[in-house]
Amino acid sequence: MTWNKLFCNSCELQLLGTLNGGQSFRWTHNQDNNEWTGVFSKTVWKIKQSDNFLQYQVLGSLYKDISENNSNKSHKFSDEQNFEFLLKKYFRLDHDLGKYYKKWSEKDKLFQEACKQFYGIRMLAQEPVENLFSFICSQNNHISRISSMVEKLCMFYGEEICNHNGVKYFTFPEVEKLSDPQVESKLRELGFGYRAKFIQKSAAQIVEWGGEKWFNSLQEMKYKDARQELMKLCGIGPKVADCICLMSLNHLEALPVDTHVYQIAAQNYLPHLRGKKNVTDKMYAEIGDHFRNLYGDMAGWAHTVLFCADLKKFQQNEKSDSVENCKQRKKRKNK
Incomplete structure (x- = not known):
């Protein structure tokens, strides 16, 4: 089966942090060939990354043509257009993540440090x-x-x-x-x-x-x-x-607060919350509001990057890659 290609620089999408960070539970990773297999939109996918492309195979699908839900009924989409549409929507590829990372880094030194390794973390739709x-x-x-x-x-x-x-x-x-x-x-x-x-x-x-x-x-x-x-x-x-x-x-400003998120907040942002045994409703609201004030209307997405960076499993699995490596790849591409 041949691989289809969707242009997407690896700096803009990191599959490991995005698919293995507790957002979705239907993806499996084959470390031998670095391929991911998963299900969404009634479709079974196999995906992998190269420097400038997200490569994918459709192993099976029950998804109906998106043109059925399109206002322009006269336009019939090809299978490839259907599947590209689904991938772009799922990974929110219409968002310029580099721009957001820059904005969040300017507001938060901890984010600035975390994003060097945990670039390309996407909030799945x-x-x-x-x-x-x-x-x-x-x-x-x-x-x-x-x-x-x-x-x-x-x-x-x-x-x-x-x-x-x-x-x-x-x-x-x-x-x-x-x-x-x-x-x-x-x-x-x-x-x-x-x-x-x-x-x-x-x-x-x-x-x-x-x-x-x-x-x-x-x-x-x-x-x-x-x-x-x-x-x-x-x-x-x-x-x-x-x-x-x-x-x-x-609602990308939503910020789920569990004990792990509480620890990030208490250790780095809200020291008066340290040492608490339970996250009360008041503390929950205070933590969420703090990050919404810091990051704005995409606070939940921004904080997901911190969450991934703080998880030991990602620290153990991380590769010797960084934003600097991404920049070098972009330079080579643009030459």
Whole structure:
């Protein structure tokens, strides 16, 4: 199978930090050939990077032509145009990340240092249904188990996309499938614990409130109003609500605060918060507001770079690469 190429300088997109940083749980990394395999938009992808291109293969897809949702019905998109559109949207490639990094570096010396290694960290534009239920699974959990739970949801309630090298890949289930009252008992059998109730009850609420239309209305609301609406769902607290706002509702100022984010804030920005045992509602709001005042309306994205830079697993896996290396590659390209 041949590789398709989408122009994207590696300085503008770092796959390791973006796909392995706890945003999405459906990507696997083959370190031998540095290829990533994952599922989004009802499509199975294999992707890898070169200096100036994001290379991709589509292993299977149930995605319908984007022209069906386009106001210009007379224009029919080719498969390649469809898939390029999906990749650009997913990685938010319409955002000039270099410009934002420069802006954030000027405001924050810690960011200025972190971004030397953790360049190209993108905030994925995920589908709200998958994002919401994946983060219900994330509560009091670790990444490998979250990934296992997400795959179980897909296997039992999604639609098979394809079988590649003996592995079956499935779509993330429609919210209506998860709203069935029998879902809770089945998920408990599968090891979801108390999360089983949260998933089924939240799905039923979303269906009752209008499903996709309800999610669309959240995107049109102001951030804090959308956050309050999400917290009306069964099992959705402030942190998960902020994850959904940030990662799938286009509220890029949302900043999920967990104990790790608290430690970054207390150690480097808000020393009066050091030594606290729990993150109270007041502290949560103070931390979020501090970074929104510092970084502006994309604070959640900016802070994700600090989050990645502070994670030990990235420090252990980091390559001898830097923004300076990126600049050298750009110079060679422009000669």
